[in-house]
Amino acid sequence: MRHEYIRTFYEANRQGLYAYALTLTGDTAAAEDAVQTAIYKLLKRSFLPSELRPYAYRCVRNAAIDERRRFAGRMSTVPPPEDADTRTPGRPTFVDLVALLQRLTPAERDVVALKCIKELTFDEIARIDGSSLNTVASRYRRALEKLRAIMEEEPR
Amino acid sequence: MTPPEDWIQNVALPEVPATLDRRVATMLTSGAQRRPAFPLLPVPLWACAVLVALAYVAGAWCAPAPAAPTATSLVWVSDSNPTFERIFLPNRRKTSFTLRPWILVN
Numbered sequence: 127m128r129h130e131y132i133r134t135f136y137e138a139n140r141q142g143l144y145a146y147a148l149t150l151t152g153d154t155a156a157a158e159d160a161v162q163t164a165i166y167k168l169l170k171r172s173f174l175p176s177e178l179r180p181y182a183y184r185c186v187r188n189a190a191i192d193e194r195r196r197f198a199g200r201m202s203t204v205p206p207p208e209d210a211d212t213r214t215p216g217r218p219t220f221v222d223l224v225a226l227l228q229r230l231t232p233a234e235r236d237v238v239a240l241k242c243i244k245e246l247t248f249d250e251i252a253r254i255d256g257s258s259l260n261t262v263a264s265r266y267r268r269a270l271e272k273l274r275a276i277m278e279e280e281p282r
Numbered sequence: 283m284t285p286p287e288d289w290i291q292n293v294a295l296p297e298v299p300a301t302l303d304r305r306v307a308t309m310l311t312s313g314a315q316r317r318p319a320f321p322l323l324p325v326p327l328w329a330c331a332v333l334v335a336l337a338y339v340a341g342a343w344c345a346p347a348p349a350a351p352t353a354t355s356l357v358w359v360s361d362s363n364p365t366f367e368r369i370f371l372p373n374r375r376k377t378s379f380t381l382r383p384w385i386l387v388n
Contacts, residue, residue: 129310129311132310133310136306136310140298140302140303141295141296141297141298144296144298144299144302145295145296148296154299158299158305161302161306162302165309166309169310217292217293217294218289218292218293218294219294220293220294220296223293241287242287242291243291243293245291270285270287273286277284277286
């Protein structure tokens with residue numbers, strides 16, 4: 127039953143967890159490892175946390191940081207380009223997003239990825255990050271201002 | 283110009299690799315069951331400490347009190363043993379004999 131619950135959670139959040147891990151690590155293999163580690167940590171727990179989503183994202187974040195640290199010299203900073211067939215005309219790709227987010231500080235990148243990609247609330251992000259609600263909100267605002275400035279300089 | 287948040291939300295998220303799905307499915311079916319850190323000690327250490335403390339308190343509470351000397355035994359000692367005073371008044375005589383009298387009687 128517990129495994130079923132985790133399976134349902136994974137199926138509903140797999141893309142978000144993977145995209146988040148990929149944003150943090152910039153490497154597909156490391157992102158896979160990070161998501162697997164997070165699910166393993168969920169399975170290992172005696173009691174599941176009442177709110178699974180922030181906990182799982184925090185696990186992914188910690189695992190991604192570990193992976194990044196472990197393979198610092200060997201990782202590519204940007205994921206490999208997607209196939210030309212899968213590109214939708216007029217729609218930005220994930221590679222473009224990762225390249226854009228690399229211009230932010232790690233903390234700002236984290237908040238933007240969680241808020242915009244998976245539409246987590248500030249409250250959930252604060253729980254993942256271990257920061258206060260105000261810190262997260264101001265970090266997000268600052269990151270958006272930076273992105274706006276970048277996009278004005280280099281229109282996309 | 284598109285606001286950055288709209289631009290980001292418009293990004294096509296990457297497909298989850300089939301290998302990751304397979305790895306997670308394997309974990310969920312074959313069961314990465316929770317195992318104790320030390321296989322021979324499934325009971326947590328704090329539980330053992332609590333049990334030992336409880337046993338100690340229960341033992342101290344239920345143990346019989348040491349038998350007190352009776353009047354007859356004291357009389358018997360005083361009649362037959364010439365060193366009665368040395369036994370029963372060790373501190374007054376400043377001797378080195380420190381055994382309790384009822385231990386000798388019994």
